[in-house]
Amino acid sequence: MKTAFHNLVPNGTRVPVRFDGQVLLLLEGTNLAAALLEVGVSRIRRSPVSGAARGPFCMMGPCQGRYCGLAVTELLAAYHDMPQNEVGAYRIRAPLIPVTLAEIAGLDEEPLVNAPH
Amino acid sequence: MTVIDGDDGSLRASRGNFGLIWVQSKGLKQTRYAQWTQSSAAAWRGFADELSDLTGTDLGLRQEGGLDLHFSESTLAATVQQYEGLRGSLGGNYPFEVLGANALRKEEPHIGPKVVGAILHHQDGHANPLRLLQALADGVRRRGAYVLNGRQVKAVDKADIFRISCNDGTQVRARKLVLSAGLGAITLGPKLGFRAPLRPQRGQVLITEKLPKLINRPSITARQVDEGGIQNGATNEEVGLDDSVTRKGLATLAREAIAAYPVLGAAQLVRSWGALRILSPDDLPIYQESGTMPGAYLVTCHSGITLAAAHALHLPDWLESTTDAPDLKVFHEDRFP
Numbered sequence: 001m002k003t004a005f006h007n008l009v010p011n012g013t014r015v016p017v018r019f020d021g022q023v024l025l026l027l028e029g030t031n032l033a034a035a036l037l038e039v040g041v042s043r044i045r046r047s048p049v050s051g052a053a054r055g056p057f058c059m060m061g062p063c064q065g066r067y068c069g070l071a072v073t074e075l076l077a078a079y080h081d082m083p084q085n086e087v088g089a090y091r092i093r094a095p096l097i098p099v100t101l102a103e104i105a106g107l108d109e110e111p112l113v114n115a116p117h
Numbered sequence: 118m119t120v121i122d123g124d125d126g127s128l129r130a131s132r133g134n135f136g137l138i139w140v141q142s143k144g145l146k147q148t149r150y151a152q153w154t155q156s157s158a159a160a161w162r163g164f165a166d167e168l169s170d171l172t173g174t175d176l177g178l179r180q181e182g183g184l185d186l187h188f189s190e191s192t193l194a195a196t197v198q199q200y201e202g203l204r205g206s207l208g209g210n211y212p213f214e215v216l217g218a219n220a221l222r223k224e225e226p227h228i229g230p231k232v233v234g235a236i237l238h239h240q241d242g243h244a245n246p247l248r249l250l251q252a253l254a255d256g257v258r259r260r261g262a263y264v265l266n267g268r269q270v271k272a273v274d275k276a277d278i279f280r281i282s283c284n285d286g287t288q289v290r291a292r293k294l295v296l297s298a299g300l301g302a303i304t305l306g307p308k309l310g311f312r313a314p315l316r317p318q319r320g321q322v323l324i325t326e327k328l329p330k331l332i333n334r335p336s337i338t339a340r341q342v343d344e345g346g347i348q349n350g351a352t353n354e355e356v357g358l359d360d361s362v363t364r365k366g367l368a369t370l371a372r373e374a375i376a377a378y379p380v381l382g383a384a385q386l387v388r389s390w391g392a393l394r395i396l397s398p399d400d401l402p403i404y405q406e407s408g409t410m411p412g413a414y415l416v417t418c419h420s421g422i423t424l425a426a427a428h429a430l431h432l433p434d435w436l437e438s439t440t441d442a443p444d445l446k447v448f449h450e451d452r453f454p
Contacts, residue, residue: 047327047345048327048328048329048345049327049329049345053134056180069298092127092195093362093389093390094362094367094388094389094390095386095387095388095389098385098386098387099370099385099386100382100383100384100385100386101323101349101374101375101381101382101383101385101386102371102372102383103324104323104367104368104386105368105371105375105382106368106374107364107367107368
């Protein structure tokens with residue numbers, strides 16, 4: 001499949017993954033969204049409102065565990081040769097990983113850790 | 118006109134908004150507040166159209182009524198009685214109806230069995246508050262105003278005109294000055310001759326993933342945004358200048374949302390946040406000209422979305438003392454002991 005995305009480290013073991021009725025050979029240990037993008041799968045769902053195609057891209061939301069925020073901090077720190085804590089981070093908004101309202105409703109009363117701005 | 122605005126870290130009620138344009142339940146103790154709210158709700162369509170024409174931004178305005186959901190017959194009956202009293206004070210202009218469980222289910226097919234009924238008020242509605250903020254910030258520039266971001270006002274003095282000094286050395290001169298700094302008025306108000314008896318009150322809200330149409334009319338418990346997400350609100354907490362979210366707050370909101378619309382239990386929560394309301398001792402707005410610095414006005418309120426149209430279209434007449442000026446005497450700050 002043709003893809004606009006290129007894996008910067010393409011070498012490694014590939015494993016068969018069935019996606020939408022098709023067997024794809026994806027790099028073992030890679031973030032699933034990134035592995036799918038690499039082999040040309042950029043539409044993983046449709047908007048429930050407009051029906052438009054939706055794909056998993058950086059900073060679009062609670063998509064892949066929000067690791068991209070940390071990656072942005074790391075990249076900026078490396079580029080500017082600064083400590084990561086000087087670069088700072090986006091203000092983290094709970095939840096850090098997708099969670100249903102039913103799961104949230106069952107939580108106890110412990111305070112959440114919330115990053116100050 | 119120059120707008121002096123704070124920085125990204127400033128406490129901003131405008132970023133925590135629920136987006137309701139809400140008439141019902143307001144002004145039960147002060148009829149003039151109900152009227153002022155109604156005048157703004159009535160002006161909202163024209164206000165939204167003007168902003169859309171100016172900026173090309175669709176505000177997602179829907180004014181097709183709003184619901185006050187009840188989980189017990191006794192709270193429903195008590196609220197209806199209060200609304201009937203207010204309707205009398207307003208000369209009958211208070212169009213609401215009571216929906217029993219069956220009638221409500223016809224309007225809202227996903228409502229849960231714990232909801233015994235609702236009050237449908239036809240003057241209620243909602244809009245997209247982030248688009249409103251964006252359109253106002255864009256529109257004021259297009260109309261020729263200057264917006265100075267990232268600044269804090271440190272001092273104000275007045276000889277013939279006002280001289281406003283900011284923390285970065287910026288100075289602005291003006292014939293008139295409107296202090297609408299939210300919680301910042303607690304500090305700045307006394308420098309301009311106001312008492313500004315304000316306090317923060319935290320509200321936590323959460324929003325789900327984008328979903329197909331599940332909710333037709335908004336309520337203070339849940340509303341479906343024009344983009345598909347369902348927003349659930351909001352807590353009322355007296356915790357000072359702390360806008361963080363808590364596990365207890367989110368759990369409470371999620372439980373209420375599921376009690377109202379059980380189908381939401383399976384919906385994914387994508388984000389939560391907290392923001393601070395700006396409240397006076399009786400929770401109503403303050404509109405006050407300074408006694409010691411004439412030409413300086415304090416404008417502060419909760420319900421900034423609901424009142425946005427009145428503030429944009431009617432308040433300028435009050436600031437300029439024209440013959441069309443709305444009567445805002447009951448909102449002077451000398452009402453507080």
